Amino acid sequence: MEVSGKKLRKYCKPCEQRKASTYSDGFCSQCEEEMCQRCFDTHKQWKLNRGHRLDPTVGAISNKGETPTFDNCSKHLNEPIKFFCPEHGQVGCGDCMVISHKSCKVEYILEHIDGYKDGKQFKMLKKDIETYDNEAKSLLGSIRRNKNHVKDVNNKFALDVKLFRDKIISHITKLADAMLKYGDDIMEAGMKKIENLEKENKSLVDETNGMRDTLQSEVDQPYKLFISSLSYKQNLHLVRDQLERIKANNKIETYDFMPDCNLEQLMKTCKQLGVLHKSTGSGAALREESVKANEAAPVTKTLCSPKDQPLLNRQLVCTNVIIDGDLISYDEKAKGDRGLFIDKKKLKHLDCFEIEVMSIGRDGGIAIGVVPDDYPNNLLPGLGNDSYGYHSDG
Structure with missing residues (x-):
């Protein structure tokens, strides 16, 4: 050292x-x-x-005031903090320097405090604090706008559900209420997430304001100003990382209600009111442009004609699944944990079929393929003899 x-x-x-x-x-x-x-x-x-x-004169101190009173080291009692390590940006007493910075070039604090407040390093520190403070305040506004947008998304969702529910008979009300509850649960989770981000971001604003106020109060106390500056310079790295994490998490899950156009025709067999379609936007700014605060989203009424039911007409086996036109979905209320649909149409040489996968769900998977007539119903296509299949798990 x-x-x-x-x-x-x-x-x-x-x-x-x-x-x-x-x-x-x-x-x-x-x-x-x-x-x-x-x-x-x-x-x-x-x-x-x-x-x-x-x-x-080398090693001079300012003649504008008296030599400052040294703070005592928290690790070595009664030892004054007189030195700092430029390599690690840390201050300490002589014992600290000997123990932790023996291979470093340690310097005397009093040799640097004269004119420090007018120096480049201090100006850069204040500039960084101001930059992060402005960024945190701007991000807080975005979070609060998203907080309102969470409600707007749910309001539109609830309105779509109610408009569609009014078209059908009274015994569907129970399913509509269940769907509304589903949306409210998602809204509650989204609100909780945004409120946590708001609270976390507010603490960053308070922290940066505290840094700025402390530095301002210590402008005429060079020693304390230097100590605080070194400490805040390290803290700003954490502030920056926390801001990046908040920005990355400042996204909400949006969803729309997709009504079943054939619900009235299939009232006796239908087991769900519609589909709750979830989508996550690419960023808060895009969503904020399309949804304004305190302005309800426009409601679009769609006139649906009855769909053809080719799958229902051709079904050979249909277990634990819901058929709507050419759409197949797993029945969440089914007793089994596997949905199965087998088309009775036989494929000939050069025949083909096309399927678009809309979603594999949160925990499930999809298997699609062709099988022989005597293929077991409990075996996925592609796993047994003379069968070919594609599985969503790779």
Whole structure:
């Protein structure tokens, strides 16, 4: 460990001769005497002294105030914090430097505090604090707009559900209420997430405001200003990471109600009111453009004609699934954990069929393929002899 052995500034010799105590601003090598700037300026007025130069005193402290009182080290009691390690950006007492920074070039704090508040490092620190403070405040506004948007999404969803529910007979009301409850649960989860982000972001705003206020209050206390600056410089890395994490999580799950156009025709066999379609937007800004605060989303009425039911007409086996036109979906209320549909249409040479997978659900999977007539119903296509299948698990 290297510790600077430079001494504090000496007193001006000409001032001492006048019985005054003034810190020296430099050393006149020609006269070999410590001088303050005032005495040196007077000194240079003489013709013989005009070529003299005042070299700054190394290790000087500001003569604008007294030597600051050192804080005691929290790790080594009664040991003053006098040193800092530029390599690690840490301050400490002599014991700290010997133990943790013995291979570093340690410097004396008092050698750096004079003029620190007007230096580049302090200006950059204040600029970074201001930047992160503005970013946090801007992000807080986005979070609050998303908080309103969560309600707007649910309001539109609830309105769509109610409009469709009014078209069908009274015994469907129970299914509609269940669907509304599903939407409310999603809204509650979304609101909780956004409120947590809002609270977390508000704490960042308070933290950056606290940094700024503390630095402002310590502007005339160079020692404390330097200590606080080093501490805040490290804290800003955490603030930056936390801001990035909040921005990444500042997304909400949007969903729309998709009514079943054949519900009235299939009232006796239908087991669900519709489909709750979820979608996650790419960012808060895009959603905020399409949904304005305190403005209900427009309701679009769709006139649906009865669908053809080719799958129902051709079904050979249909277990635990719901058929709607050419759409097959698993029945969430089914007793079994597997849905099965077998088309009785036989494929001939060069025949083909096309299927679009809309969703594999949260925990489930899909298997599609062709099988022989005697293929077991409890075996996925592609796993048995003479069968070919595609599985969504890869």
